[in-house]
Amino acid sequence: MRAVHFGAGNIGRGFIGLILSRAGYEVCFSDVNDRLVELLQEKKAYTVRLANEAQETFHVTNVTAINGKNPEDVAEAVAGADLVTTAVGVNILQHIAAGIAKGLEKRVARGAAPLHIIACENAIGGSTQLKAHVYSHLSEDMKEKVKASVAFPDAAVDRIVPIQHNEDPLEVQVEPFYEWVVDESQMLEGFHRIEGIHYVEALEPYIERKLFTVNTGHCAAAYLGHVRGFATIQQAMADGNVAEQVRHVMEETGALLVRKYGFDAAEHGTYIQKIIQRFMNPYLIDEVARVGRSPIRKLSSNDRLVRPALQAYERGIPVVYLPKAMAAAFLFDDKADEEALQIQEDVHQLGIDRTITKYTSIDANHPLHAEIKNHFERLTIQP
Numbered sequence: 039m040r041a042v043h044f045g046a047g048n049i050g051r052g053f054i055g056l057i058l059s060r061a062g063y064e065v066c067f068s069d070v071n072d073r074l075v076e077l078l079q080e081k082k083a084y085t086v087r088l089a090n091e092a093q094e095t096f097h098v099t100n101v102t103a104i105n106g107k108n109p110e111d112v113a114e115a116v117a118g119a120d121l122v123t124t125a126v127g128v129n130i131l132q133h134i135a136a137g138i139a140k141g142l143e144k145r146v147a148r149g150a151a152p153l154h155i156i157a158c159e160n161a162i163g164g165s166t167q168l169k170a171h172v173y174s175h176l177s178e179d180m181k182e183k184v185k186a187s188v189a190f191p192d193a194a195v196d197r198i199v200p201i202q203h204n205e206d207p208l209e210v211q212v213e214p215f216y217e218w219v220v221d222e223s224q225m226l227e228g229f230h231r232i233e234g235i236h237y238v239e240a241l242e243p244y245i246e247r248k249l250f251t252v253n254t255g256h257c258a259a260a261y262l263g264h265v266r267g268f269a270t271i272q273q274a275m276a277d278g279n280v281a282e283q284v285r286h287v288m289e290e291t292g293a294l295l296v297r298k299y300g301f302d303a304a305e306h307g308t309y310i311q312k313i314i315q316r317f318m319n320p321y322l323i324d325e326v327a328r329v330g331r332s333p334i335r336k337l338s339s340n341d342r343l344v345r346p347a348l349q350a351y352e353r354g355i356p357v358v359y360l361p362k363a364m365a366a367a368f369l370f371d372d373k374a375d376e377e378a379l380q381i382q383e384d385v386h387q388l389g390i391d392r393t394i395t396k397y398t399s400i401d402a403n404h405p406l407h408a409e410i411k412n413h414f415e416r417l418t419i420q421p
């Protein structure tokens with residue numbers, strides 16, 4: 039069995055590649071980082087190390103790579119794959135779509151076996167988004183043919199994998215916890231079950247629980263931590279004030295999730311507590327710059343901050359700390375992050391009122407707009 043995985047980065051090697059290799063797949067990574075591709079081609083293996091006291095290691099073998107900048111290689115890899123997965127970043131999906139589409143055309147021409155394409159990104163409906171990008175490259179006739187044999191099941195993936203600073207450039211340090219949930223209702227009949235994947239009939243509660251708890255809390259820690267001058271999530275969470283606010287943020291999204299999906303409140307409280315422990319893992323150094331990266335994406339209306347805040351507001355659930363986390367996102371001025379720089383430029387050019395609406399799509403008359411603005415002004419004076 040051969041899996042083609044787009045993105046040989048932190049989650050690609052540290053999570054998806056590891057699971058697939060252990061499940062018996064030969065994993066072929068497609069990446070645009072020349073050095074990474076060459077090393078994977080040469081070594082055909084790498085090490086994953088757990089961030090815990092034992093520092094347990096896993097030797098991942100039977101892997102190789104192709105260069106994603108070569109469209110013919112990408113198409114050929116997809117054409118010969120038994121499974122395709124991605125972890126490139128949701129905004130990059132559009133850039134890998136043409137190669138996948140070409141590969142699917144080849145499969146149709148060859149009468150190849152059915153295929154699942156699973157996007158493992160932090161987004162709602164990641165695979166569905168990828169499908170739309172892929173379909174935009176196909177003729178109407180080809181879409182019909184592809185529809186019959188290719189499925190794009192949505193997924194939720196959870197494992198904290200920081201930016202790596204190891205001597206061995208292929209080694210990845212990961213937290214021990216992991217969860218990979220896939221929407222079974224979107225799979226083709228008779229699909230091959232992969233050990234390590236949790237298949238569920240309805241993904242929405244799982245992806246919203248993950249995105250609105252782990253990722254909402256995580257970016258709150260990054261943005262509130264950055265405002266106070268912390269460089270890592272571990273430093274930010276060691277500050278009692280930041281940690282308390284992060285907990286309140288997750289309690290607000292928790293109230294929404296419990297109301298919306300009928301989760302047990304006590305169990306959800308335990309889930310939050312475990313996530314706080316994960317953020318504080320002393321064996322990890324997770325940079326605020328990574329966790330806060332791409333603030334335009336994180337402030338967009340369908341993502342981890344605005345979506346739960348609006349849903350909670352509509353249900354009459356009080357939201358105070360979520361708007362504060364959003365306000366802090368407007369102060370995230372990481373010079374190496376193009377999206378952060380763009381927001382900073384808009385704050386200066388357009389003013390905070392218009393910038394809030396531009397990125398969150400929250401109208402100036404909405405009460406949450408005023409909340410974000412008030413917090414922004416207060417944070418500017420007193421971080």
Ligand SMILES: NC(=O)c1ccc[n+]([C@@H]2O[C@H](COP(=O)([O-])OP(=O)(O)OC[C@H]3O[C@@H](n4cnc5c(N)ncnc54)[C@H](O)[C@@H]3O)[C@@H](O)[C@H]2O)c1
Nearest residue numbers: 045047048049068069070106125126127128159160198199
């Ligand atoms: N790191 C985590 O803790 C974590 C956990 C869960 C989900 N995710 C999600 O996984 C995705 C990847 O995150 P990451 O932390 O591994 O990022 P990363 O930057 O470490 O990895 C992304 C990889 O994609 C590659 N890439 C970029 N453009 C490409 C292209 N056109 N074709 C092929 N490869 C390309 C990059 O070179 C890089 O190696 C994101 O959507 C992220 O939200 C990350």
Ligand SMILES: O=P(O)(O)OC[C@@H](O)[C@@H](O)[C@H](O)[C@H](O)CO
Nearest residue numbers: 160195196197198199253256329
């Ligand atoms: O990858 P992003 O930019 O969507 O979010 C940054 C982190 O919150 C994220 O990568 C987490 O570490 C991960 O989602 C944990 O499962």
